[in-house]
Amino acid sequence: MTLDHVAIQTTDIAASVKWYVEHFDAQVLYQDASWAFLKMGGNKLALVDPRQHPAHVAVSVTGEQLEQASAAHGIKIDGHRDGTKGIYIKDPSGNAVELICYPPGETIYGKK
Amino acid sequence: MTLDHVAIQTTDIAASVKWYVEHFDAQVLYQDASWAFLKMGGNKLALVDPRQHPAHVAVSVTGEQLEQASAAHGIKIDGHRDGTKGIYIKDPSGNAVELICYPPGETIYGKK
Numbered sequence: 001m002t003l004d005h006v007a008i009q010t011t012d013i014a015a016s017v018k019w020y021v022e023h024f025d026a027q028v029l030y031q032d033a034s035w036a037f038l039k040m041g042g043n044k045l046a047l048v049d050p051r052q053h054p055a056h057v058a059v060s061v062t063g064e065q066l067e068q069a070s071a072a073h074g075i076k077i078d079g080h081r082d083g084t085k086g087i088y089i090k091d092p093s094g095n096a097v098e099l100i101c102y103p104p105g106e107t108i109y110g111k112k
Numbered sequence: 113m114t115l116d117h118v119a120i121q122t123t124d125i126a127a128s129v130k131w132y133v134e135h136f137d138a139q140v141l142y143q144d145a146s147w148a149f150l151k152m153g154g155n156k157l158a159l160v161d162p163r164q165h166p167a168h169v170a171v172s173v174t175g176e177q178l179e180q181a182s183a184a185h186g187i188k189i190d191g192h193r194d195g196t197k198g199i200y201i202k203d204p205s206g207n208a209v210e211l212i213c214y215p216p217g218e219t220i221y222g223k224k
Binding site: 003004006008024042044093 | 155
């Protein structure tokens with residue numbers, strides 16, 4: 001399975017986006033007031049508002065893998081406005097891990 | 113510039129490595145008592161002991177870019193046992209960002 005992205009928390013999305021773009025030529029895939037999605041080289045970094053999203057590691061899974069994990073952990077699958085769906089579980093140290101399933105084809109972020 | 117890896121903190125490296133391998137078929141590039149380096153799909157995740165390493169985002173840079181950043185931020189470049197060198201800076205929200213420069217050719221982690 002593929003590590004899709006990692007999300008870190010930031011108190012000012014706009015200032016952080018500006019900083020990552022200026023320092024590292026990050027490409028902005030998406031941005032609103034509560035989070036932003038950046039691409040740096042082939043990899044993706046999410047910047048999230050701590051009041052709305054946990055810091056997390058996101059692993060890309062198939063629909064079948066997501067259904068299995070949902071059943072195994074007893075956690076209901078959440079659909080997101082962007083067409084992705086997923087669940088959050090915890091690793092042994094309590095880090096949030098999102099299992100994320102992308103819809104077929106393109107998303108608003110471009111090809112996954 | 114490329115997002116090389118992200119490091120998250122874990123209180124038990126061995127237990128966390130086992131969990132990421134079992135759940136996500138993570139490939140173990142390196143592991144000792146203080147940290148581990150995992151590959152999941154094309155991307156890398158570091159698991160670090162909070163007593164020894166900060167959680168961080170690592171951006172791969174050239175030697176020249178590292179020299180420039182070192183001068184701009186007034187931070188001395190650190191050499192690591194694995195042949196990489198780098199500096200840590202902070203993003204606007206205080207997240208640690210490592211600028212990491214890989215030596216030419218292969219590292220102990222395989223091709224970068």
